[in-house]
Amino acid sequence: MAKRKGAEEDEGLDSLLDTMFNVVGILIIVLVVVQLGMQESVKQIANSMRVDPLALEQLIKDLEEAQKEKLKVESDLKELNPDEQDLEALIKRLQSESIAKEAILKSQQGALDKALIAQKDALEMAKKAEANKEQREKLSSELNSMIDQIAKLEATLDDTPPRAQKPAKIVNLPDPRPAPEGIKEATFLCVGNQVYPIIDEPLRDAARKRTEYQAERGMRKYVSDPKQGIDAEKFVKDFNDRPMTDDYFRISMYAAGRDPRLRLEPKEDQGFKIAEIQNPRSRFRRLLSQVDPTKFYFKFIVLPDSYEAYVETRHVTDEMGYLAGWTPVDAKWTYTTWVGGKVKFGPEPPPPDPNAPKPPPKPAGPKPNVLD
Known part of the structure; x- marks a missing residue:
């Protein structure tokens, strides 16, 4: 019975080894196939890729421009000194500038409002002036007529000979x-x-x-x-x-x-x-x-x-x-x-009171001055 058992164990190992060698062989075959496929793909890619000199030159220029922009940005960052204190000072400066600009904007807004009011007043005055145009023309016509009349009177006055002076009148001073x-x-x-x-x-x-x-x-x-x-x-x-x-x-x-x-x-x-x-x-x-x-x-x-x-x-x-x-x-x-x-x-007025005291007679005043 023991011998049969060992024989069975040997048979199991053989089967295991066969299976393992079969798997390894299959893997090797797959590896070889994959390796051959990769080499073929690399060759095909290498054969298919061609470099355009003009495109390469343009890429180099773009790379140089990008490098310059990078350096400029780094320079600007260095000038800004983005330390904590510098950032706080920068924020305060920007706030003060903002307040100043806001004040300027308010003053400009006030000036604009005044200008709009003045424009509105000017338009109203223009309307009134247009409404009074007829009256102004009438007054202007009357003024021109008066000026012409004054000119005629001045011309008449220039042509009029001087009048003889009248003799002086003698007036006596009053003697009341x-x-x-x-x-x-x-x-x-x-x-x-x-x-x-x-x-x-x-x-x-x-x-x-x-x-x-x-x-x-x-x-x-x-x-x-x-x-x-x-x-x-x-x-x-x-x-x-x-x-x-x-x-x-x-x-x-x-x-x-x-x-x-x-x-x-x-x-x-x-x-x-x-x-x-x-x-x-x-x-x-x-x-x-x-x-x-x-x-x-x-x-x-x-x-x-x-x-x-x-x-x-x-x-x-x-x-x-x-x-x-x-x-x-x-x-x-x-x-x-x-x-x-x-x-x-x-x-009729009421009769005078007989018991009322009589007023004292007024003294005779001076005679009025009626002659001069």
Whole structure:
């Protein structure tokens, strides 16, 4: 039995060896085949690869350029010194530059905004100028017309011979003093460079008689309530519907409180002009000659437009021996006078208190200076 066992072991080793040699042989064969295939491939590759000289030269140039770029980058990196401190300083410098550029940009933005606003204003002004173009052209035309007119007037002035100088007028300095005792006032109004004699006593008498007659005839019309008295508005209107006149004035009535008063309005071109005043035989001289210089003095009321007429009149009155004085008034001044009589407007005032103390009499003041 033991012998059989050894024989079986020997047979197993032989089979193993056969198998191993078979595998090794197959591997050798495969190696040889692979080696032969690789050599063939290398030969084929070597035979198929051909180097282009121009392409090789271009590759060399590109390599040199790349080397130069590499050196430049390395140089720039060396200049930057990319250490930690240098990088921090670089960051700070870049931040400060950024802030400065931002400030510049803001200022430029502000300037741009201002420029835009100015442009907008300019456009609006241009629109307004275009809208006012017609008016400007009209004003320009008027200005040119005025310039032409001035030129014509200057030419006329150059051609006008010089006027003879008038002799100087002698004007006496005023010497204010009161009028003599017992002498009365005769009034003249100087307006429109003319002289108007005011003969008011006959006017007042005629107005007083007419108002009393009007009140008596129209009592029912003007007095609706006896306590309220005469209605001033109705009464004055009826009086002025038939105005009074004389040679020199138009007379109208108005109410001053309870009293009727007269307003005298000069008639145009009915006064005495300077030429007539200077004429020794004029109607003005004849009128003055009828006044007694021992019983009357002349009072002249002078408006601003009539000083020349007043001066000429004073020359005449002084030559004729009359005392005179004058009162300057403003341009809106109007001569008025009272009417008097029984006619009063409105309700009666309350009676005075009989027990009220009487005020002391006022002392007589100095006589007014009416002559000069």
